[in-house]
Amino acid sequence: xxMRKSRRGPRGxxxxxxGLLVMLPWLISRKRVxxxxxxxxxxxxxxxxxxxxxxxxxCGVPPYTPDALIDVFVDExxxxxxxxxxxxxxxxxxxxELFALQAMGSAALSMPGADKKGPLAxxxxxxxxxxxxxxxxxxDVKSVRFLPETQLAVASGQFVxxxxxxxxxxxxxxRTIFPRAVFEQMGHWYVRADDDQSGEIRNFRIxxxxxxxxxxxxxxxxxxxxxxEVDFFGxxxxxxxxxxxxxxLRLVETYPYIAREQQSDGSVKIELAVGSQQWLGRLxxxxxxxxxxxxxxxxxxxxxxTAQAVLKRYR
Numbered sequence: 521x522x523m524r525k526s527r528r529g530p531r532g533x534x535x536x537x538x539g540l541l542v543m544l545p546w547l548i549s550r551k552r553v554x555x556x557x558x559x560x561x562x563x564x565x566x567x568x569x570x571x572x573x574x575x576x577x578x579c580g581v582p583p584y585t586p587d588a589l590i591d592v593f594v595d596e597x598x599x600x601x602x603x604x605x606x607x608x609x610x611x612x613x614x615x616x617e618l619f620a621l622q623a624m625g626s627a628a629l630s631m632p633g634a635d636k637k638g639p640l641a642x643x644x645x646x647x648x649x650x651x652x653x654x655x656x657x658x659x660d661v662k663s664v665r666f667l668p669e670t671q672l673a674v675a676s677g678q679f680v681x682x683x684x685x686x687x688x689x690x691x692x693x694x695r696t697i698f699p700r701a702v703f704e705q706m707g708h709w710y711v712r713a714d715d716d717q718s719g720e721i722r723n724f725r726i727x728x729x730x731x732x733x734x735x736x737x738x739x740x741x742x743x744x745x746x747x748x749e750v751d752f753f754g755x756x757x758x759x760x761x762x763x764x765x766x767x768x769l770r771l772v773e774t775y776p777y778i779a780r781e782q783q784s785d786g787s788v789k790i791e792l793a794v795g796s797q798q799w800l801g802r803l804x805x806x807x808x809x810x811x812x813x814x815x816x817x818x819x820x821x822x823x824x825x826t827a828q829a830v831l832k833r834y835r
Contacts, residue, residue, distance in 0.1 A: 531568070533770075539564075540576050547592065547601045555597050573599065618651055666732040670711045673699045673734065677741035683731040684724055693717065696735060697724070760800055761791045761815040768810035772803070789814065801826035 531539075543562055547553065559569045577592050591602035613621065625644045628634060635641070673680050681696050697713035700721070704710070708725050715722040764772050765787045772790060779791040794800045797819070804811055804823030813819045 536572055536575065540572055543572070544576060544590065544592070544601070547599060551602075552595075552598050552600050555594060555599050558599055569599075570594065613650075615652055618647065622647055622651065664709050664726055666729050667702070667709055667726055669732055669734075670699055670726055670729075671702050674702055674711075675741060677739045679735045679737040679739070681731075681733045681735050682724070682729050685728045685730055687728070692730065697722075698739065702726075758794050758816075759791055760794050760813060760819055761789065763812045763814055764788045764790055764807070765810040768807040771807055772811070797822065805830065 539562065543558075546561075547558065555566055555569065559566045562569070564572070573592055573594065576590050579590050593600055622644065625640055625647070629636065629640055629644065670680075672678070677698075679696055679698050681694070683692050683694050685692050695715055695717040697711070697715055699711050699713045701712040702709065703712065708727065710723045710725055712721065712723050714720075759778060762772065763783075769788060772788075772792070775792060777790050777792055781789040783789060800819060801822050804813070805826045807823070811823065813822060
């Protein structure tokens, strides 16, 4: 079973956890396998596999005592896995966990496009009798203005005139777009569209559209999938290019990046979208001397400035 796609640079934490979710059930069902065989099975080097297994050995359930952790270790050239008693017991949820699960599920079901009769709806229906009697969970998800109209424009191939607000520049711009796809990322809805102002395909956050007017001009609809090709951050975020040395790689690899280039000395040049100067300052403060800002020049000394501001506050 191939889990890992070829890619440059170190694997991120999300990719490693995703791999463990497949590897651990496979390993536990076999109890004991050769390290080399398991590495070959999941297309990892033995060193990468050892690092992942060490991470898995630190996972468990409260109170995180040895008997509540995943018991996985390497014995000479074999990987051995044992299932703690706590993991073999039926899952039992307390009232707070039931409410949280019901609330999150109800919120997901209230999202536009959710299957009201699908597996999630069926699961919530089965969960409802387990809630304490007399208590009801109701989730009211705030509607996004122009979301239905944007979805209709995608389906019908309409050109739309919009007024769009950019928080970076603090300005409004008028443009005509041809919507291709609507998608959700990080709690926000976006439309992927041809933009007459830039002549490119751009992503616009729908809640930043102030006016939405179909022009009456239509074309054959282009409904495209966006998974794996979406500009994760939209169109109005500034970017920073950082040189990250090995000591800080784990710090930055948890964030989605726009571009990444491995250097011969083991460091990585990486381009990140920056939500705010304060966020970047905190990242540089945590990275210390292991992160340099290559561009833009205005943030070259941001790490030192942030450190000085923190010291001044505590003095």
